[in-house]
Amino acid sequence: MKIKEETIKNIAEKSFKLVFRTTTEAPGFVHLVFNKKEITPYRFRYIMIDLKKELSKLSVSTFNKKLSYHWLVRFDQQVNTPFHIDNAADESILMLGYEPSEIKSELHVADYHAYANKAYKTSEDYANKFTPVFKEDDDLLKPFTSKINSVKEDNYSIVIINNSNPKSNVETLGIYHKALIINKDLSKNRVVNSMVLNVVSIDEITEDEKKETIFLNTNLISK
Template sequence: MILFAPDAAAAAEVAAMVRRTTLDQPGFALLRFPHPLGSRALRGAMIGLIDVLPVRFEVERLGRFDQQVSSKFHRDGAPPASLLVLGYEATTVRSRLLIADASRAAAAAVVPLPEFVARHNPMFPAGEAHYLRFVTEVPLPHGESYLVAINNSLLPGPDGTNPLGVLHKAVIDAPDPAARRIINSIGLTLPGTAAVTSAAEVERFVSRDDLD
């Protein structure tokens, strides 16, 4: 867990943990805030973090949605080298976030990650079984806003150059139709690898009140 600060030191720590090129880092990071944040301030903090990361990324997509359905282990659709920054708004709905280190599982099997995921589709129980030894549960806070940064890449490795991705899934044990569980999502990619989101779209992401 990292205490959020929009400065170079905190950004370097996040980048080292998330944009890993070796398996001595987890491939994800949880960031908590020293004080409560509203929805727009949370989204502003997400952009602030991206702006100070030591490696330049471009915003490839933006999203804001209310999710109370459990998911399977997956990577969000994106270019092969990509990161996710997820901003979770304070909610009464309890959830769990599990990370499967797919890159570590593939390395243990001596199979390139894209081929490993193609062979062992984690959306099905037989495929998911190949990742279970490499699963970590993120210790999510309750009743406050927080950020999670995730390496969403799908590249072979480890070779010391490629970012090594993980898979993630959410578990909602008790959905609450009377409440909302809002997640703000930013997909990042390396410059020149995908269409770039405009500054106007980024500004609207921070200021909007509607959901996708």
């Protein structure tokens, strides 16, 4: 989805419908593309935080639960990963913010619920066998996989993913994701701004503002 002159509120509303899904009819992710000429790294991080706040409002109004940071980091990632969900609460959202880079890469997402509906007799059968890292042949997930060219030289992009696992107490349906680095080059950066957002009780005490201040003002890029 290319973003042109849209408010954060409108972007969040469109994204919420795609990501906070309760059936496999929605994809469980959204890819937002921003023109490089209109954004700075600082402004980009600010957009991510504003999106988090708007998505949290929508989560409260829909599920009576808010979003709180499990982590909020900025790092240089040039390592392939298997299909997985990130370590977080049972119900969580992953927001990945990619800065422009010459390092070509792909992000693959796979709908493990759609896969389970085909491969298992009941959802309970799959939930009992579910692991955070997919340990079977990736070809099994191929019919349920989408490829995203998330990093390019001429734009910033955000991918928001439902990172939940298939537990009985989870209201929305998660998906797997994996990174594939096409041309690794450690002399250059592939900067990823990563938020993992736990879906928590509206009464839970959090330190989100403190984490946001550190995130916005940091010049560090973790390896």
